[in-house]
Amino acid sequence: xxxxxxxxxxHILGEPFYVPxxxxxxxxLEYAGFxxxxxIGCREGFCGACxxxxxxxxxxxxxxxxxxxxIVSEGMYLAxxxxxPAEKPIYDITKLPPDITSFKELYPVIFRCVACNTCTKxxxxxxxxxxxxxxxxxxxxxxxxxxxxxxxxxxxCALRCPAxxxxxxxxxxxxxxxGRYLLKESRDLTNRVKEIAEGDYDTELDELVKMDEDKLxxxxxxxxxxxxx
Amino acid sequence: xxxxxxxxxxxxxxxAANFEESAIESMKKFDIELEELDRWNCCGTVFSLATxxxxxxxxxxxxxxxxxxxxxxxxMTLCAMCYNTxxxxxxxxxxxxxxxxxxxxxxxxEDLNYNADVDVLHLLPYLRDEITFSKIAKRVKKSLNDIKFxxxxxxxxxxxxEIQIDDPFMPTILENLITALGGETVETxxxxxxxxxxxxxxxxxxxxxxxxxxxxxxxNQGAEAIVTSCPLCAFNLDHRQKETxxxxxxxxxxxxxxxxxxxxxxxxxxxxxxxxxxxxxDPLSIFKN
Numbered sequence: 001x002x003x004x005x006x007x008x009x010x011h012i013l014g015e016p017f018y019v020p021x022x023x024x025x026x027x028x029l030e031y032a033g034f035x036x037x038x039x040i041g042c043r044e045g046f047c048g049a050c051x052x053x054x055x056x057x058x059x060x061x062x063x064x065x066x067x068x069x070x071i072v073s074e075g076m077y078l079a080x081x082x083x084x085p086a087e088k089p090i091y092d093i094t095k096l097p098p099d100i101t102s103f104k105e106l107y108p109v110i111f112r113c114v115a116c117n118t119c120t121k122x123x124x125x126x127x128x129x130x131x132x133x134x135x136x137x138x139x140x141x142x143x144x145x146x147x148x149x150x151x152x153x154x155x156x157c158a159l160r161c162p163a164x165x166x167x168x169x170x171x172x173x174x175x176x177x178x179g180r181y182l183l184k185e186s187r188d189l190t191n192r193v194k195e196i197a198e199g200d201y202d203t204e205l206d207e208l209v210k211m212d213e214d215k216l217x218x219x220x221x222x223x224x225x226x227x228x229x
Numbered sequence: 230x231x232x233x234x235x236x237x238x239x240x241x242x243x244x245a246a247n248f249e250e251s252a253i254e255s256m257k258k259f260d261i262e263l264e265e266l267d268r269w270n271c272c273g274t275v276f277s278l279a280t281x282x283x284x285x286x287x288x289x290x291x292x293x294x295x296x297x298x299x300x301x302x303x304x305m306t307l308c309a310m311c312y313n314t315x316x317x318x319x320x321x322x323x324x325x326x327x328x329x330x331x332x333x334x335x336x337x338x339e340d341l342n343y344n345a346d347v348d349v350l351h352l353l354p355y356l357r358d359e360i361t362f363s364k365i366a367k368r369v370k371k372s373l374n375d376i377k378f379x380x381x382x383x384x385x386x387x388x389x390x391e392i393q394i395d396d397p398f399m400p401t402i403l404e405n406l407i408t409a410l411g412g413e414t415v416e417t418x419x420x421x422x423x424x425x426x427x428x429x430x431x432x433x434x435x436x437x438x439x440x441x442x443x444x445x446x447x448x449n450q451g452a453e454a455i456v457t458s459c460p461l462c463a464f465n466l467d468h469r470q471k472e473t474x475x476x477x478x479x480x481x482x483x484x485x486x487x488x489x490x491x492x493x494x495x496x497x498x499x500x501x502x503x504x505x506x507x508x509x510x511d512p513l514s515i516f517k518n
Contacts, residue, residue, distance in 0.1 A: 100243055115270040115288035121338055134270040138242040162284070 008074040025052060025067035025078060038082035045069045051124070051154030054078050064122035064156040084155030086166045091173070098177035100139035107170040110136050112163040119157035119167050125150050129157045129167050136170060144171060145178035233350075234301040235263035236292055238311035239271055245308070245460040247504035251493040252307050252352055258368065258496045259360055263305055266295045272311040275427075276318065283331055289318030290332050293347045294339055303348040305355065307489070309459035313385035316349040316392045351386065353402055353458055353488065354394045362409040370497030372411030376515050378491075379447035380404050380414060381455050382421050383462040397421065403456055406488055410495035415450040419443045424465040433472055440469045441476075444483050453515050455485040463487060468509040484512040 006021040010028060017032040026040060041049030050067035057075025067080060089106045096102040103110055110133055119129035132147035148171035157167040195201065208216065241249040253263050273288030292315060296304045306312040322329040323345040333342045356365065380403035387397040395402045400421065404414040422443065425436035443466060447455060457463050467485035474480050485508070494500055494516070505512055 113271065113288075114273065114284055115291050116284060117291070117336065117338060130270065131268060137271055138237075138239040140242070 008072055008076075010072050010075070011077045013079060019072060021072075021074075023072055025054070025065075025070050025072055025080075026050060028072045029067070029078070029080060034080075036080070039067065039080045041068075043068045045124075046152060048152030048154035049083075050080075051084070051156045051159070052078070052080055053156075053159070064124065064160060066124045066154060069124065081159070084159055086155055086158045086169055088166070088169050093176055093180055096173075096177060098141050098181040100136070100141075102173065102177065103136055103170060106173065107136075107166065109163070109165050110167075110170055113137065113165060114163055116162060118160050118162060119165070122156045122160040124154060124156065125152060127151060132171060132174075133165060133167055136174060141174050142178050142182050144174035145182075148172075148175065230257075230260050230262045232262045232264045233305045234296050234299055234303065235265050235305045236269055236272070236296070236311060236315065237265060238306070238308040240310075240460040241308055244464065244507060245487070247501075247507045248307055248460060248463075248487040248489055250501070251487065251498070251504065252489040254498045255489055255492045255496055256352075258498070259364075264299075266292070266299060266304070268295050268298075272308075272314040273318065274310045274314045276314045283328060283335075286318040286321060286328070287332060287335065289315050290322060290343050291336065291339070293319060293349075294336070294341050294343050296347045297341050297343065302346060303350055305350045305352060307352050307458075309351075309383060309385040310461060312349065312351040313392060317389075319345065319347065319349055320391055351394055353386070353406070356406060356492075357402055362405050365406070365492070365495075366409040366411075369409070369411055369495045371495060373407065373413075373491065373495060374411060374516075375413050376454065377413045377415050377452050378404075378407045378454050378456045378486075379417050379450065379452035380407070380420050381424070381443065381447075381457040381462055381466060381485075383424055383457065383459040384421075384426075386458060387421060403458070403488060407456060407491065410491055412491070415447065415452045417443075417446045417450050417452070419446045424459075424462040425469075426461060426465070429461075429465050429469065433469065434476075436465045436469045437473045437476055440466055440473045441480060444470065444473070445480070448481060448483060452483070454483060454512075456488050456491060457485060458488055470510055482510045484508065484510045484515055486512060 007018045008021045009016055009018055012029060012032055012034070019028040019031045023031060026036070026043060029036060039050050041047035045066055045068060051064065052067040053062055053064055055062055055077045056073055091106055113133050115130060115134065117130045123129050127150060128147055132144045135143040135147060151168055151171055153168045153172065155168055158165065161167065237249055256263050269292050271288055272292060273285055277285035306315060322332060329343065329345055382400050382403065387393045387395060387400060398421065407414050419442060423439065424443070425439040428435040455466055457466065463485055470482050474482060490500065490504060500513060
């Protein structure tokens with residue numbers, strides 16, 4: 001006979017539920033009968049849609065993580081967050097200089113940073129969030145772009161920040177400015193964009209679009225990955 | 230070359246880059262390398278006076294942990310504000326174990342605990358006490374040629390008592406440096422007054438009035454230029470001359486220098502175009518050789 005599934009007791013929005021041990025928070029919520037339409041996305045830890053705040057039994061700390069990557073444990077308290085309504089100014093990237101003046105205008109809140117590091121503590125990607133905010137304050141847009149490169153924009157840094165900074169939105173502006181103005185042009189990319197525009201791949205793409213699902217899957221898994229020579 | 234850990238502060242990476250570069254270049258002439266910390270954050274300025282507000286000392290103490298991470302027990306500052314904030318926060322936790330424990334506990338993600346064992350230095354007293362003005366005088370390649378300077382100290386190097394680098398009412402350290410470099414100094418009653426500080430953000434007029442009184446006062450004593458150590462004083466006294474001139478058409482503009490720019494000049498280091506570009510009033514107009 002199969003071994004009995006170990007169950008753990010968790011609290012969802014204050015209500016107790018028994019769910020199989022080893023599930024992620026997202027799977028546990030669904031097991032408990034919740035249908036998620038917000039605060040859920042790729043389920044692979046890449047899209048940043050499922051940032052969540054939770055507390056483990058016996059620990060006073062409120063913790064932050066991705067609901068699709070965090071495993072439930074006995075006595076855990078969960079509160080799924082649908083989205084982070086953080087400030088996001090509209091701007092025209094072609095009219096912004098890649099330096100501190102853009103941030104003074106659009107994100108003056110970064111100068112409120114007291115270096116408490118709470119953002120870094122809450123980042124599920126283990127980024128040095130405070131360090132990139134500090135790099136911005138000293139006008140180093142490139143360093144901010146570099147340090148924040150793996151940001152998946154879950155918004156947990158902004159949720160936990162006592163200075164109410166919107167780190168992840170300021171960081172994507174830094175990456176955009178860096179990509180547009182500060183990085184060296186990538187010739188491979190320029191050439192590829194040109195090839196696409198000239199229709200070099202249209203025939204192959206049409207074939208893929210028409211292909212049935214099984215064939216497409218087979219082709220995908222058997223594809224040869226060529227490295228640049 | 231002797232290495233000293235160096236904390237720049239945000240302004241020295243942007244609008245006061247001339248201050249930083251001239252200091253680093255000058256110190257090399259004395260075989261000293263100011264080695265910038267790998268990681269650092271805003272000093273936390275301004276020093277928080279509220280007794281129950283520890284949050285605003287975390288930034289300062291975190292920087293001192295960074296100094297320890299680089300296996301150093303002392304850190305050099307240039308900006309008068311950073312010096313003031315770092316040194317005072319350091320003194321606060323040095324004399325208050327409970328504060329230090331709370332801050333260390335809050336920063337549980339740091340690898341090191343801070344033990345209040347870093348010395349915060351400022352370049353001006355270092356020049357006076359360690360390198361000495363007499364040695365500087367011997368190294369002068371281009372004399373300031375009797376150009377008359379008025380020293381402007383501002384607040385944060387002289388107050389409060391616990392961190393002052395000189396007599397708060399009759400400071401002479403900037404004057405003595407200028408003399409060592411071959412310049413002349415004039416005395417004004419405004420040398421230790423306030424430049425208007427952060428009023429410059431939303432009450433420009435307050436700063437315009439301060440700038441007019443201070444620059445006019447220096448000119449009346451025969452000064453041709455101002456020498457200072459604080460990026461905020463330098464901004465207010467130099468860049469706000471634009472608004473001052475607008476309001477007072479008879480106002481005569483005067484260049485404002487960081488002491489390190491004059492030190493670099495005296496040691497024969499080229500006054501770079503990038504430094505000049507960060508000034509509002511043309512700094513090179515006063516040099517006679």
